[in-house]
Amino acid sequence: MILPCSVLLNRRSHPLKFALGFLATLMLTGLPATAEIINVGFDHEELPTLDEGELSKLDTLQTTRLPLILSDVSPDRSRLVIATIDRLSQADWQVKILNLNTGELEDSLALEYEVLSPTIPIQWVDNETIRFVQEGLFGPWEIISLNRNTGIVSHTTVYPTEDESGEILGASPDFSRFALRVYEGDEDTIYLVSLQSLDRIEVARMPEGMAIQPPAWSANGQQVVFVTSSVEERGLYERTPFSPTLSDPVNQDALGRTPPEDNMFLQQSALKVYDLTNPEPLQLELEAIDGEGHLLAGADISPEGDRILVKYLEPGQVEGREHPTYLYPQGSYYQVYDLDGNVIETIKAPALSGPLENSGRFVDADTLIFHATVGTNRHLYVYELETSELTALPIPDGSVDFEAWRVSQDGQTLIYAFSSVTQPPELFSIPLDGSEPPTQLTDINAEVAAINNVQVNPVSFETRTGLREGFLIQPAGAAFPPQKSPIVFWQQGGPGFSMTNEFAIEVEMPFNLLPNFGISVLSVPLAGREGFGPEFYRLQADDNNFGQVDIAEGIEIASQLVSQGWSTYDQLGVTGCSYGGYYSAQAIARFPDVFAAANPQCSLLDAFTEWQLGYSSLLSYLTGLTPMEAPEVYQQISPLYSAMQIKAATMIFHGSDDFLQVDMARNFHDVIENNEVPVMMYEFEGVGHSIFDIGFQRVAAQLQIDFFRQYLGASEEASE
Known part of the structure; x- marks a missing residue:
């Protein structure tokens, strides 16, 4: 059973400007009618808005689980080790064996107890026994073997005899070897360790500032591939409380001000292949600086160990910038090599142009599979x-x-x-x-499927910057095209992340939330999204268009929704989290007469603060400028400084521990409130960037449904 969360009033008090229906909802909880910034916590009364039947439906939808594949397929093709996790919390790890012949999920106490954080994939030794590597609860790495029939488990603990610390980077598929990184101050050492003899050979030294990907192995563990890059590249999205500097190499790259010959991210991108059948194991070395100047992003090796698949990233060639950016690539492609370094095949296809959301693996020496x-x-x-x-x-x-x-x-x-x-x-x-x-x-989510009552249709819109294609999710049985219907326009976080057709029941991505309760959701990827080619992906950064071209495209689409009779301006809403929250806030601030209601969540609201305390490089890339150089640009792209223009009813969701500072959201709320516009803010206690607590999601979902019903005129009957 999902436990109800509660609402605790913030001490701040303002005149309530929501409609009487919402006032009644708040009064049911015994809350004073003067509250407008509400702390949602664990210790107080529930905030219900849906009736019992709808709440039961919501609870079922929110039980959705995600299946994860942990193992290879058993030799007889009969079984697979899988796990499932709760979609909302990304927790409640449950490990099972899937019978591929019957679809039955077989329980195993040994699996539940032993499989915690395995290096994937788990390998089948035979049809009954699995083997995997994982870090033990108390530190040492272990090789674990488990018989699914007897439940007998063996542990082989792997640890150095000397006073060393490090990590296992990966084990070969046959468990004959593993790769070990030993931390040694200014320079780490990479070893390949034989599990038969326990001998180890040094294969590389990693200077400070270098990162290494998990290795790819041949089937017999005799050949192995490593890809290395700059630590700054790997830690690109790690936030820091220290103010960035304009001279930081990350910012200089993002701004397009570092020539390739001086760019550390290009200079430190390399790949090494080791063949342990040779006296000198280093068989092949590729460096980005020796080729076309494209980063080496990843690699796989054929089961036979004689061919290498390499993913390359083309640097971003942003209009108006002197030099390319390597941290923000614009495209990708693949090459296949033999162990002598000869190119067997170059694979350039629109489907694989990425840049980030694609990957490839060998099936055998002649066949590859790509996810894109x-x-x-x-x-x-x-x-x-x-x-x-x-x-x-x-x-x-x-x-x-x-x-x-x-x-x-x-x-x-x-x-x-x-x-x-x-x-x-x-x-x-x-x-x-x-x-x-x-x-x-x-049939993991059979109960969810039984009550999911939505339909989806492809849509497209012409904008001044090109055709934009997406999909409209409606309550099942609704007329398509719709006629004067409430529609919520949604944008994904990012920017840059794709916006794909998938099952989602969280408030941050309400594809199967709002339409199951009578409110349609429109998802249209706008400028800067993955999946539509390099020019599309780069469009926000070209000529410093962030916060402008993307917003304008959405406004054009909203205008077409109205002109085609699909909806009216009084029936249009907008929502999203992170960049999607930014989009919602910027849209209602810059174009106050388009959307009737907005639900910005975990939103970027102040670009000045974000550059100083957050992703300075991302803003540098998107704008081509820093706030010191162009404060007027940063003011224009910050919803906080245009909030006095907002007319749309606004409901803000923000976590008290979000790295996007909650103070900015409070200020955003206050500016809207002072302009006598209906506004409410819910601050979720202890929550970071997105709501991963199931109980909080239950509260937020009810609030979101109620809010858009109220301000877009959606009826409860539409959800039936």
Whole structure:
């Protein structure tokens, strides 16, 4: 049972300007009618807004679980180790064995107890026994073997005899070797350790400031590939309380002011292949500076160990910048090498142009599988080196999970996790040759599927910057195209992240939340999103268009919704979290007559503060300037400084511990309140960037549904 969360009044008090229906909701909890900034905490009364029947429906939707694939397929193709987690909290880890023949999820106490944070994939030693590597609860790394029938478990603890500290980077598929990083002050050492002899050989030294990816191995562990990069690149999105400097190499790269020959991110990008059958193990070394000046982003090795797949990132060539940026690439492609460094194949395809949301793996020496975001779908593609053909597998519109896909050991079948607006997350299988449609393997979310009552249709709109394509989610049975219907325009966080068709029930992404309660959601990727090519992806940064071109495109789309009779300005809402919250706030501040209601969540509101205390490099990339150089630009792109123009009813969600400072959200609220516009802010105690507490999501969902019903004129009957 989901425990109700509670509402605790902030000590601040303002005249209440919400409509009487919302006032009645608040009075049910015994809250004073003067509250406008409300702390949502754990210790006080519940804030209900939905009736018992709708609340039961909400509770069922919020039980949605995500399937994760932890292992390879067993040799006899009968079983797979999986886990499921709660979608909202990303917690409640449950490990099972999936019987691929029956779809049954087999319980195992040994699995539940032993599988905590394995290095994926878990390997099948035979049809009964699995083996994996993970860090133990108290520090030492362990190799764990588990028989699924007997429940007998063995642990082999791996630790140095000397006073060393480090980490295991990965183990070979046959568990003959593992890669070890030993921390040694200014320079770390990378070793390959034989589990048979326990001998180790040094293969690399990592100077301070360098990062290394988990290795890729051949099937027998004799060949291994490492990709290295700058620590600053790996820690790009780590926030710091220290003010950044204009001279910081990260900011200089983002601003396009560092020539390639001086750019540390280009200079430190490298790949090394070791062949342990040779007296001198280092077989191949590639450096970004020796090629076309494109970063080495990742690698895989064929099972036979004789071919390498390398992902390259093309640097961002932003209009108006003197030099390219390597931390913010604009595109991607792949090359296949032999161990002598000869290029066998260059794979450049629109589906793989990325730059970030694609990856590739070998099936065998001649066949590759790619996962890629294209438009509003995340799908799987097969590439045959013999024919140089990239073929999309016949998967319906929706999203294949980034990591949850595996090929059977005979290379015939692909198993993957998939969801769409009309399909809650489940596992599916499909022949690798695409000769048959997918087969559903699990019914993890059967109860959710039974009450999910929505429909989805593709939509497109012409804007001054090009065609924009997305999808409209409506209550099932609603007329399409809609006629004068409430519609909430939604934007994903980022910017840059894709906006794909997937099952989502959280307030931050209310695809299956609002439409199940009578309110349609429109998702249209705008300038700067992944999945539509390099120019589209770069459009926000080109000529310093952030906070302008993206907003203008959405306003054009809103105008077309009204002109085509789909909705009216009094029925249009907008919401999103992070950049989506920024978008919502900036849209109602810069274009106050377009949206009737807005629900900005975990929002960037003050670009000055964000540059000083947050992602200075991201803002530098998007604007091409710093606040010291162009304060007027940073003021223009900050919703906080245009909040006095807002006319739309506004409901703000923000976590008290969000790295986007809650004080900015409070100030944003106060400016709107002082302008005598209906506004309410809910501050979720102890919450960071997005709400991962199930109880808080339950409260927030009710508030969001009630808010848009009230201000967009949506009826409860539309949800039935």
